Amino acid sequence: MKLYIIGAGAIGKALAVCLTKNGKKVELIRGSVDDGRTYTEKITLRLKTGEMLTADIRFNSLCNFSAFEGIIMLTTKSFGNKALAEKLKDKASHTPIVILQNGLGIEQPFIEHNFKEIYRCVLFATSQNVLENEVSYKPVAPSPIGIVKQNLTFLNSIVDTLNTPDFRFEAEENIDKIIWKKAIANCVFNSICPLLEVDNGIFYRDPKVFSMAKNIIRECVAISTEKGIALTAREIEEQVISISKMSDGQFISTLQDIRNNRKTEIDTLNLEVHRIAKEMNLESHVQQTKLLGDLVQLKSELHL
Numbered sequence: 662m663k664l665y666i667i668g669a670g671a672i673g674k675a676l677a678v679c680l681t682k683n684g685k686k687v688e689l690i691r692g693s694v695d696d697g698r699t700y701t702e703k704i705t706l707r708l709k710t711g712e713m714l715t716a717d718i719r720f721n722s723l724c725n726f727s728a729f730e731g732i733i734m735l736t737t738k739s740f741g742n743k744a745l746a747e748k749l750k751d752k753a754s755h756t757p758i759v760i761l762q763n764g765l766g767i768e769q770p771f772i773e774h775n776f777k778e779i780y781r782c783v784l785f786a787t788s789q790n791v792l793e794n795e796v797s798y799k800p801v802a803p804s805p806i807g808i809v810k811q812n813l814t815f816l817n818s819i820v821d822t823l824n825t826p827d828f829r830f831e832a833e834e835n836i837d838k839i840i841w842k843k844a845i846a847n848c849v850f851n852s853i854c855p856l857l858e859v860d861n862g863i864f865y866r867d868p869k870v871f872s873m874a875k876n877i878i879r880e881c882v883a884i885s886t887e888k889g890i891a892l893t894a895r896e897i898e899e900q901v902i903s904i905s906k907m908s909d910g911q912f913i914s915t916l917q918d919i920r921n922n923r924k925t926e927i928d929t930l931n932l933e934v935h936r937i938a939k940e941m942n943l944e945s946h947v948q949q950t951k952l953l954g955d956l957v958q959l960k961s962e963l964h965l
Contacts (some may be wrong), residue, residue: 662822667746668692668736669720670789671763673931675798676736678735679828681716688721689708692737692745695723702794703753709799720896729753735760736784738918739767739929748768757819762809763847763914764929765840768809779809780819781836783843784830787861787908788919790853796929801907803829806834841890845897846904847883848930849874851915855960858916862909865902874901877931880947884938915957922964927957 664680666673669691677689699721706714729752737745739762747760747770757778760768771779785802806823808816816832824830833839848863854872857863864871878897885892915925931954938947 662686663688663822664733665690665733666736667723668738669789670736670797671738671798672784672786672792672829673933674704674718674796674827675706675786676734676761677718678704678714678796679718679825680823681718682714682827683825685822686731686815687718688824689718690721690723690726692723692741697722699725705795706827707791707795707797714827716770722853723748725832726752729756732819734823735762737762738924739764739926742767743770746774746776750774750776757815758807759819759823760805762929763844763926765844765853765933767929770808770940774811776810776812778815780806781809781840782806782890783833783836783839784911785843785904787904787911789911797911798827798828799908799911800829800906803831805833805836805839806830806831807839809836836955838890838892841885842890842897842900843963844930844934845878845885845911846901847893848881848934848950848954849877849901850904851925851927851930852877852950852957853912854913855919855957856953859911860908860912862905863913864905865909865963866905871898871902874898876895876949877953880950881934883946884943887941887943888935888937890946915961919964924965925957925961927954930954931957 663686667690680687704718755777759780761782784804788798820830822892837940878894882894915920918925922949931950935951938944
């Protein structure tokens with residue numbers, strides 16, 4: 662089965678290398694550039710153990726495909742999902758789509774275009790470009806994949822196909838809870854770290870910064886509870902500390918995006934939590950979450 666990764670950023674490259682080294686046929690499709698070019702590059706993946714994995718990766722363009730047969734994985738930025746769903750609706754409406762992106766509600770464009778098989782993956786890994794063709798990669802835990810639209814039999818097949826020793830996946834029946842749990846953690850990392858311009862390790866190193874994180878967590882948990890998602894502030898605080906330790910020294914994607922004059926995904930994190938809260942007449946419950954989101958958005962716009 663051929664695997665198509667749409668999004669040639671750090672995570673896309675890391676996934677492509679791991680799958681290729683595991684004997685899979687992979688096409689890495691650039692998400693932001695659709696110029697028809699096809700080429701092969703040698704990509705090196707630097708693991709947290711110091712080991713290096715190198716593979717020849719084939720890069721391609723979306724416009725070169727009239728139809729997809731295999732599995733599509735999305736590692737692009739989620740703000741582009743509406744346009745991407747529009748492009749894929751006639752090429753891949755019956756092809757499994759696995760969304761490996763941060764945020765809440767990001768699968769909605771594919772649901773609206775009636776894609777038949779949709780999955781959400783919550784990534785528990787960090788990756789960062791260190792050189793043009795070299796990526797550092799740190800897995801934190803197996804990344805769960807759950808069903809948005811399909812059934813458990815198909816889910817297990819998808820997971821078996823994608824799982825590799827260095828980039829692990831597992832099936833998860835209750836993916837909504839994990840989506841919210843990770844999204845709340847991302848509301849912390851993707852707002853505080855870019856505003857302070859610090860690496861992910863700040864939360865376990867600095868109690869004052871972690872105290873700020875706790876405020877964001879409490880606000881977001883109040884909204885998730887109203888949505889029927891059973892989470893506690895304590896479990897997310899523990900997750901933030903765990904991720905902070907595991908990715909110490911690495912910079913969150915939002916900070917990398919701002920520094921590289923790219924749009925961020927803050928709309929699907931802090932600002933999406935505020936939008937959901939507003940729908941429930943609870944916007945006063947997430948004032949700090951929204952403020953930090955607004956500041957990140959302003960900072961991003963100043964760099965564009």
